[in-house]
Amino acid sequence: MQQRPIQIAVIGGGISGLSAAHRLQELDSYCRVTLFEASERIGGVIRSEQQGDCLVDRGADMFTTRDPWALDLCQRINFDNQLISTNGKQRRAFVVHRGQLCEVPPGFTLMSPSRIYPVLRTPLLSWKGKLRLAAEILVPRKKDQADESLTAMATRRFGQEAYERLIQPLIGGIYTADPEKLSMAATMPQFAEMEREFGSLIRGVRKAAQNKPPASGARYGMFVAPQGGMTDLVDAIAARLPTNTIQRQRTVSQVQRTATGWEVHTEQPQQPQVFDGVLVAIPAFRAADILACNHEDLATQLRSIPYASAAVTALVYRREQIKHALNGFGFVVPQCAGRRILAASFSHVKFAGRAPQDLALIRVFLGGALQSQMLDLADHELEEVARRELNELIGAQGPPINCQTVRWKHAMPQYHVGHLTLVSTIEQAVATLPGLEVAGNAYRGVGIPFCIRSGEQAAQRLLTHCKQASRHRRRTP
Numbered sequence: 001m002q003q004r005p006i007q008i009a010v011i012g013g014g015i016s017g018l019s020a021a022h023r024l025q026e027l028d029s030y031c032r033v034t035l036f037e038a039s040e041r042i043g044g045v046i047r048s049e050q051q052g053d054c055l056v057d058r059g060a061d062m063f064t065t066r067d068p069w070a071l072d073l074c075q076r077i078n079f080d081n082q083l084i085s086t087n088g089k090q091r092r093a094f095v096v097h098r099g100q101l102c103e104v105p106p107g108f109t110l111m112s113p114s115r116i117y118p119v120l121r122t123p124l125l126s127w128k129g130k131l132r133l134a135a136e137i138l139v140p141r142k143k144d145q146a147d148e149s150l151t152a153m154a155t156r157r158f159g160q161e162a163y164e165r166l167i168q169p170l171i172g173g174i175y176t177a178d179p180e181k182l183s184m185a186a187t188m189p190q191f192a193e194m195e196r197e198f199g200s201l202i203r204g205v206r207k208a209a210q211n212k213p214p215a216s217g218a219r220y221g222m223f224v225a226p227q228g229g230m231t232d233l234v235d236a237i238a239a240r241l242p243t244n245t246i247q248r249q250r251t252v253s254q255v256q257r258t259a260t261g262w263e264v265h266t267e268q269p270q271q272p273q274v275f276d277g278v279l280v281a282i283p284a285f286r287a288a289d290i291l292a293c294n295h296e297d298l299a300t301q302l303r304s305i306p307y308a309s310a311a312v313t314a315l316v317y318r319r320e321q322i323k324h325a326l327n328g329f330g331f332v333v334p335q336c337a338g339r340r341i342l343a344a345s346f347s348h349v350k351f352a353g354r355a356p357q358d359l360a361l362i363r364v365f366l367g368g369a370l371q372s373q374m375l376d377l378a379d380h381e382l383e384e385v386a387r388r389e390l391n392e393l394i395g396a397q398g399p400p401i402n403c404q405t406v407r408w409k410h411a412m413p414q415y416h417v418g419h420l421t422l423v424s425t426i427e428q429a430v431a432t433l434p435g436l437e438v439a440g441n442a443y444r445g446v447g448i449p450f451c452i453r454s455g456e457q458a459a460q461r462l463l464t465h466c467k468q469a470s471r472h473r474r475r476t477p
């Protein structure tokens with residue numbers, strides 16, 4: 001019998017779906033992949049645009065090379081020569097403290113210091129707070145291995161002050177999360193492992209630093225971005241796919257298992273298409289909607305992953321309008337500061353080529369799990385909030401010469417305590433539906449490298465399954 005190519009549908013054209021489609025072709029160039037994307041553009045929450053003379057990333061603006069999967073993909077598609085590192089001269093960040101920007105103590109890695117002297121010198125903490133932080137080495141190990149929240153772990157080990165003024169804003173800023181719910185096991189398992197191994201995070205971080213001494217701002221040295229903005233990465237992956245693989249403006253309304261494979265139904269009036277396998281790489285609550293007809297429990301589990309929304313306002317100022325030296329990559333705002341923005345990123349400092357010399361490009365983050373009401377404001381109101389806060393914090397005076405806001409509604413999955421158990425349950429349910437895989441930022445990592453790993457691993461599993469099923473069909477008369 002003539003062997004026909006395996007046909008696979010990938011649903012969702014964000015970085016997870018694109019990486020999956022690319023991996024399928026890479027593993028088997030004979031396989032036919034159709035990628036359904038609801039919108040007219042690919043990339044999902046990755047979107048770079050020109051704003052006047054500036055290059056603005058509306059969502060993600062960089063990725064880490066510490067987790068290797070994004071860099072690895074860039075190397076395989078010959079895109080690594082397009083990557084630039086963060087500005088080596090200004091590798092520092094600030095935290096808002098008493099209405100001022102205070103430098104994050106050098107060597108402070110999200111949760112724990114690798115160097116004691118900068119912590120002793122920082123005006124961010126009182127002496128009492130510093131002593132309590134240093135006493136972390138005396139805090140006994142947690143007795144059980146149960147997951148806990150960021151608030152629980154950080155206050156237990158470092159005390160309330162270091163948590164409120166340093167740890168919460170640094171980590172909360174990344175996940176736009178409620179720290180009292182954010183799962184340590186799902187987001188930063190390395191710290192729980194350090195506690196288990198060394199009995200102290202300070203000891204663990206210092207030990208890691210001894211093996212590999214951190215240069216000043218070493219963490220920032222691990223971040224890279226495409227010279228032309230994050231969309232270039234998305235386009236480079238898409239360019240490697242055969243023509244007609246990507247079908248834009250095709251919203252999938254349902255995927256349904258049949259006796260021989262999977263039917264994909266779209267909202268656009270067309271006959272359902274039939275595939276050997278389906279890889280669903282869209283937000284979990286949307287995956288729930290299209291999969292509910294096959295497995296109601298799976299849909300319920302997918303819907304129980306909560307999402308937060310955020311807005312990013314990009315403001316362009318003339319450099320002389322701003323009093324602050326802007327000698328860092330940006331600042332984060334502690335929840336206890338009671339302000340209406342979460343963080344701001346000085347894009348023109350972070351990466352070369354984002355703005356002309358005489359301009360400052362600042363991206364302000366608003367909303368998140370704790371300030372969801374901000375998304376109810378109109379764009380001009382969000383922009384007014386951003387302008388006022390920048391005026392107070394960095395002395396930005398007068399109107400910006402350009403200002404634009406993008407909203408990311410329900411775009412940020414929230415990994416609450418117990419998330420990994422929920423994901424295992426979802427994976428078990430998916431495994432009962434042969435020929436189905438799910439991927440994306442909802443499951444085992446929100447950062448771009450993790451999304452790529454998620455898409456690629458799902459692609460590999462799905463192709464293996466489809467090939468086995470195809471062999472089985474050929475053998476069965």
Ligand SMILES: Cc1cc2nc3c(=O)[nH]c(=O)nc-3n(C[C@H](O)[C@H](O)[C@H](O)COP(=O)(O)OP(=O)(O)OC[C@H]3O[C@@H](n4cnc5c(N)ncnc54)[C@H](O)[C@@H]3O)c2cc1C
Nearest residue numbers: 012014015016038044045059060061252440441446447448
């Ligand atoms: C503001 C912001 C800043 C961030 N900054 C960073 C950063 O600097 N570094 C970093 O590593 N990560 C960052 N992240 C996280 C990272 O960008 C995301 O986790 C990742 O891009 C998500 O990719 P994804 O493909 O899983 O999902 P998405 O990007 O959400 O893509 C899903 C796609 O599926 C499509 N879709 C949905 N429903 C359907 C349907 N029914 N049929 C067909 N298509 C459908 C959507 O249109 C979308 O294109 C940031 C995220 C946000 C929101």
